Amino acid sequence: MSTIVHLDLDAFFCAVEERRNPLLRGKCFAVGGSPQHRGVVSSCSYAAREYGVHSAMPMSQAIRLCPDLITVPGSHSLYRQYSHHVMAVLRQFTTKVEQISIDEAFLDVSEVEIGAREIGQAIQTRVNREVHLPCSLGIAGNKLVAKIANDYGKGQFRGNGFPNALTVVTTGMEADFLRLLPVRSLWGVGPKTASRLDEMGISTIGDLAVSSPDTMFRSFGQTGLELVQHANGRDDRPVYPGSSQSKSISEEHTFPIDTTDEMKLREQIKRIVRNITRRMNDQRLRASVVRIKLRWADFETITRQRSCSATDDMNLIDQLAESLFDQAWALRQPVRLIGVGVAGLSQKSIQLNLWDVEVQKNQRIFDTMADISVRFGNDVILFGKDLQTRKQNEERSNENPP
Amino acid sequence: MKVTVTQQQLAHGLSLVSKAIAPRSTLPVLANVLLATDEGRLRLSATNLEMAITCWIGAKIEEEGAITVPSRTFVDLVSALPQEDVTLDDIIKTNTLNVHCGKNHTDIKGIDAQEFPPIPVPDLQDGVSLNVSDFKEMIQQVTFAASSDEARPVLQGVLMEINDNKLSLVATDGFRISVRKGELSGATGKSHKLIIPARALNEAARIAGNSDEPLVMVVPPSRGQVIFHTTNAELVSQLIDGNFPDYKSIMPNSYKTMVTFSTPALLKACRQAEIIAREGSNVVVMNVMPENGGPARVQLSAQSEETGQSEIVVDAALSGPELQIAFNVKYLREALDVINTPNVILEANAKNTPAMLCPAGDNSFQHIVMPMHVN
Numbered sequence: 001m002s003t004i005v006h007l008d009l010d011a012f013f014c015a016v017e018e019r020r021n022p023l024l025r026g027k028c029f030a031v032g033g034s035p036q037h038r039g040v041v042s043s044c045s046y047a048a049r050e051y052g053v054h055s056a057m058p059m060s061q062a063i064r065l066c067p068d069l070i071t072v073p074g075s076h077s078l079y080r081q082y083s084h085h086v087m088a089v090l091r092q093f094t095t096k097v098e099q100i101s102i103d104e105a106f107l108d109v110s111e112v113e114i115g116a117r118e119i120g121q122a123i124q125t126r127v128n129r130e131v132h133l134p135c136s137l138g139i140a141g142n143k144l145v146a147k148i149a150n151d152y153g154k155g156q157f158r159g160n161g162f163p164n165a166l167t168v169v170t171t172g173m174e175a176d177f178l179r180l181l182p183v184r185s186l187w188g189v190g191p192k193t194a195s196r197l198d199e200m201g202i203s204t205i206g207d208l209a210v211s212s213p214d215t216m217f218r219s220f221g222q223t224g225l226e227l228v229q230h231a232n233g234r235d236d237r238p239v240y241p242g243s244s245q246s247k248s249i250s251e252e253h254t255f256p257i258d259t260t261d262e263m264k265l266r267e268q269i270k271r272i273v274r275n276i277t278r279r280m281n282d283q284r285l286r287a288s289v290v291r292i293k294l295r296w297a298d299f300e301t302i303t304r305q306r307s308c309s310a311t312d313d314m315n316l317i318d319q320l321a322e323s324l325f326d327q328a329w330a331l332r333q334p335v336r337l338i339g340v341g342v343a344g345l346s347q348k349s350i351q352l353n354l355w356d357v358e359v360q361k362n363q364r365i366f367d368t369m370a371d372i373s374v375r376f377g378n379d380v381i382l383f384g385k386d387l388q389t390r391k392q393n394e395e396r397s398n399e400n401p402p
Numbered sequence: 403m404k405v406t407v408t409q410q411q412l413a414h415g416l417s418l419v420s421k422a423i424a425p426r427s428t429l430p431v432l433a434n435v436l437l438a439t440d441e442g443r444l445r446l447s448a449t450n451l452e453m454a455i456t457c458w459i460g461a462k463i464e465e466e467g468a469i470t471v472p473s474r475t476f477v478d479l480v481s482a483l484p485q486e487d488v489t490l491d492d493i494i495k496t497n498t499l500n501v502h503c504g505k506n507h508t509d510i511k512g513i514d515a516q517e518f519p520p521i522p523v524p525d526l527q528d529g530v531s532l533n534v535s536d537f538k539e540m541i542q543q544v545t546f547a548a549s550s551d552e553a554r555p556v557l558q559g560v561l562m563e564i565n566d567n568k569l570s571l572v573a574t575d576g577f578r579i580s581v582r583k584g585e586l587s588g589a590t591g592k593s594h595k596l597i598i599p600a601r602a603l604n605e606a607a608r609i610a611g612n613s614d615e616p617l618v619m620v621v622p623p624s625r626g627q628v629i630f631h632t633t634n635a636e637l638v639s640q641l642i643d644g645n646f647p648d649y650k651s652i653m654p655n656s657y658k659t660m661v662t663f664s665t666p667a668l669l670k671a672c673r674q675a676e677i678i679a680r681e682g683s684n685v686v687v688m689n690v691m692p693e694n695g696g697p698a699r700v701q702l703s704a705q706s707e708e709t710g711q712s713e714i715v716v717d718a719a720l721s722g723p724e725l726q727i728a729f730n731v732k733y734l735r736e737a738l739d740v741i742n743t744p745n746v747i748l749e750a751n752a753k754n755t756p757a758m759l760c761p762a763g764d765n766s767f768q769h770i771v772m773p774m775h776v777n
Contacts, residue, residue: 349685349776351730352754353576354652 001171003116003139004239005107005123006146008154009086010134010162012103013043016082017072019132026160028053029070035060038254042074047160080282085131093123098239106143108239120166134162140169140177144235148178148185174233179206186230188223196220205231249279249287250341258297258334263392265329265338269321270386272340277314278369280342286310288344290320294328295337304328310346317342403437403467403492405444407459409483409503415446415457416477418635421605423473424450431470431517435477437490437499438468438515444490447521448473453602454521454638455609467492468515471499475510522622522638524629529618530564530590537617538607540571543582543740543767548600549575559597559642561649566590572649573600578733579649579770587616594621597646598628602639609635653770654756657749659722661690661700662762665746669738671702671714672731678712679704679731685774686731692720704731727753728774734759737769 009015013031018024028048033039039059051066063069083102090097096108109119116139127135138150146169153167169177178185183205184194196219202208208231216224229235251272259265269292280287291305304324311317321340329335372381416435424432427450436447444461447454469492479501480488488503492512501508541560549557554576561572567586572579610617610632620629630637675686689701698720705711727750737759738746745762750773759769 347776349683349728349774351577351774352772354574354579354756354770354772355576355647 002108002110002141003112003119004141004143004146005109005120006138006143006150007090007105007107007123007127008136008150009083009103009127010136010154010164011043011045012082012133013074013079014045015133015162016079018045020078021072024070024072027070028066028068029072030059030062031072031074032059033254034071034073035063037256039071045160046157046162050160082131082133086127086133086135089126089130090123092126093119096239096241098241106146106239116170117166117168120168124164124166128164134164136163136165136167138167138169140174140233141171142174142233142235143237143239144187144230145169145174145177145233147187148181151185152181175206175209178231178233179204179209181205183208183231186227188227188230193220247345248289248341248343249276249285249345250291250293250339251275252293252337252339254295254337255335258336260332260334262329262332265325265335266322268338269325269340270318272338273314273318273321274382276340276342277312277317280312280345284347285345286312286347287317287342288346289342290317290324291341291343292321292324292328293337293339293341294325294335297334297336299336301337302328305343307344310344403439403469403490404463404465405439406462406464406487406489407444409480409485409488411459412444412446412488413480415444415459416473416480418457418609419446419448419455420473420477421608422448422450422453422455422637425474427451431513431519433472433474434470434513434518435473436468436470436515436518437492439463439466447518449519449521449638451519452599452640453605454519455605455635456521456637457609457635459634467494469497469499469512470515470518471510471512476501479508479510522625522627522629524618524620524622524631524636524638526618526620526631528622529620529631530586530592530594531588531616531618532569533587534610534613534615534617536584538610539742540569540582540584541603541607544571544573544580545600545604546573546736546740547575547578547580547769548573551575555642556597556644556646558599558601559646560600560603561646562594562596562598564590564592564594566592571603572646574647574649577730577772578737579652579768580737581649581653581768581770583766596621596628597642597644599639599642602628602637606630606637606639609637611635649770652756653768654751654758656751657722657758658751659690659720659725659749661698661721661725661748662719663700663716663746663748665738665741665744665761667716668718668746669735671716672735672738674714675702675704675712676731676735678706678709681706681709683774684730684732685728685776686734687726687728687776690718690720690725690727692724702731725750725753727757728776729757729771730774733771737771741767741769 017031026047028045030041030044030048030053032041041055041057041059041062043055044053048066048069053062053066059071079102087099090105090107094107094109098106112119120137120139124135124137127133136150136154138146138153140146140149149167149169153165154163157163157165183189183197186205202211208227213225213228216228253268288310289305289307291303293303295301306320306324308320369381419435432450438445443458445456445458447456483503483506486504491500497512497514499510499512544560548560557575563570567589569584569586571582613632615632618631626641628639628641679686686702686704691699693699698718700716700718702714741761743761743764747760747762750757753773756770756772761767
């Protein structure tokens with residue numbers, strides 16, 4: 001029998017911010033962009049959640065819900081460092097660790113010869129003590145139930161601190177555990193599927209588990225059959241060691257005021273490409289698709305993309321992104337949001353070159369720049385050629401104070 | 403011109419010279435093969451202006467003369483003819499070649515031989531004599547490492563250095579270097595440093611055949627050409643102008659880890675690994691682990707997201723620290739293909755610095771290969 005752990009760091013960004021600034025403890029605060037800059041909530045403290053604040057909500061709306069909300073700008077390089085540390089701790093329990101996001105992982109601890117609850121407590125204690133971060137765990141016989149168990153356990157928590165929950169579903173009891181939960185708790189059931197299921201008289205996972213596979217297949221196709229499987233607590237996906245590879249990496253920027261300033265737009269593209277290539281370097285990835293996203297003042301949003309042979313060259317990605325921008329911005333409309341992304345990601349295996357010292361030199365420069373940024377912040381180091389544009393921008397913003 | 407030759411000799415001669423044909427040239431005559439009577443033999447020549455190949459075959463000459471005919475038509479025709487005598491007769495007025503063999507009469511429209519570019523004649527007195535079987539082996543051991551990248555012409559060539567009785571050939575594509583040293587049968591008193599297109603050297607090996615007669619190499623002064631000559635065939639090639647990279651500075655002086663394999667066993671393992679690796683990025687990870695009290699175990703693993711994965715264990719002898727290093731398996735296989743000793747030595751310092759393959763007990767050949775970077 002397998003024993004699978006799902007671990008999730010509780011309000012991860014907020015927990016890190018509390019470590020940095022203990023005065024935030026117990027307060028209503030949110031990590032994300034500032035409301036003046038049309039920012040969005042990335043993570044919010046449990047105290048703020050009591051007011052109905054949740055992640056992905058516009059910061060201005062969050063402040064309307066919770067007027068005392070303290071907003072904290074995120075420092076993603078710091079979060080990455082913490083995340084690395086947590087994953088390193090997890091790997092001491094088993095090599096079968098599958099990282100699924102910056103703050104989430106599955107562990108296959110079937111071969112660890114102590115009880116499920118004991119191992120869960122051991123993992124939680126180590127993460128609490130060594131990384132000083134709260135975390136919640138769900139433990140069950142497969143990934144599906146472990147994850148749902150964890151969500152359920154965290155959901156039971158009420159208060160201003162962190163859940164630091166541990167929920168174990170005993171083998172054989174999966175279907176019982178799932179029976180009374182709403183169908184929305186299942187992976188793959190979004191609002192649309194949930195409302196269609198509701199129309200069919202299916203509101204709990206238990207209802208779904210005993211529904212006729214034929215009917216489900218007719219209504220939802222193959223997905224319908226999988227839903228019935230899942231509702232019965234059946235899932236045989238293994239834990240893939242290593243981080244599950246991201247399918248795409250992207251970043252967006254919303255301008256505080258819609259802009260038609262070409263220099264500013266290009267500067268943003270360059271900055272985002274820098275961040276993206278840094279993340280690609282962290283994960284040793286190359287991309288074969290570059291895309292840009294533009295949202296005009298009227299919220300109409302367009303994306304444009306281009307394929308290239310797999311690359312992690314910052315200059316090339318920037319060139320491609322800017323050439324896409326040139327095409328898309330032919331009408332010079334005011335831009336509300338600009339985003340750049342890469343996809344078609346693959347792990348790098350590079351044939352090293354005997355003479356191409358230039359390439360190796362560049363690689364060393366990028367690696368060093370990435371290191372410095374992780375330690376001292378995003379914009380502390382940049383190429384001389386980017387300095388000019390930054391300076392011009394600064395001068396202009398000084399001339400026209402907001 | 404009216405000559406009679408055997409179909410076999412004509413077909414063989416054409417197969418040699420047709421490698422120098424330039425089928426899509428703007429100069430139509432370069433798509434043709436030159437047929438000319440030459441001191442009692444029939445001469446066949448073709449050139450793409452970078453390389454010219456000539457071959458002489460025995461012929462019964464009734465009338466001297468010369469003509470060029472489109473290579474493709476003529477080669478296809480000759481190869482379809484029965485193994486009998488072929489009579490070639492040119493009709494000068496219309497520049498047409500009449501080919502007659504058995505019951506076949508074919509007229510092929512040609513171009514005047516005057517339009518065919520002149521091919522230099524070597525001064526054989528001034529040549530360096532090369533043992534055919536040795537020189538062919540040397541060529542085979544280096545040319546595969548030359549680049550096919552047209553952006554860097556120098557790397558498409560092989561550096562040939564001759565110093566009195568010492569001869570060396572070196573080729574590199576930036577990822578690997580093949581170095582083969584050899585000796586000439588006698589002192590030449592000559593010194594040459596040439597970059598010869600790898601392709602021309604491969605063709606030189608072909609025209610030399612399996613003859614016992616030496617291949618004579620001539621470098622006409624200040625013409626930027628090299629000529630390889632045997633009694634029955636000759637190849638002229640332009641040399642590549644430029645500086646060959648300083649390969650000696652790249653070659654490590656010493657290595658920490660030395661692994662000795664059975665050459666056929668490692669080659670077989672590489673061929674097996676390549677079946678999976680070729681679907682990915684050709685990477686094979688080589689894990690050299692010491693085995694207590696016994697020979698080392700070397701595990702080759704290849705992985706492809708779509709096809710699957712493969713692990714092959716090869717016995718080896720290890721001296722020095724254990725090692726994990728990744729290579730392009732094609733590079734390993736191509737080098738092993740030209741190593742003729744029963745054992746082969748792999749030497750390396752680290753997973754990101756050049757490694758070397760060389761035949762055990764033979765200092766004449768060294769193959770440097772750069773590893774791949776993997777996670």
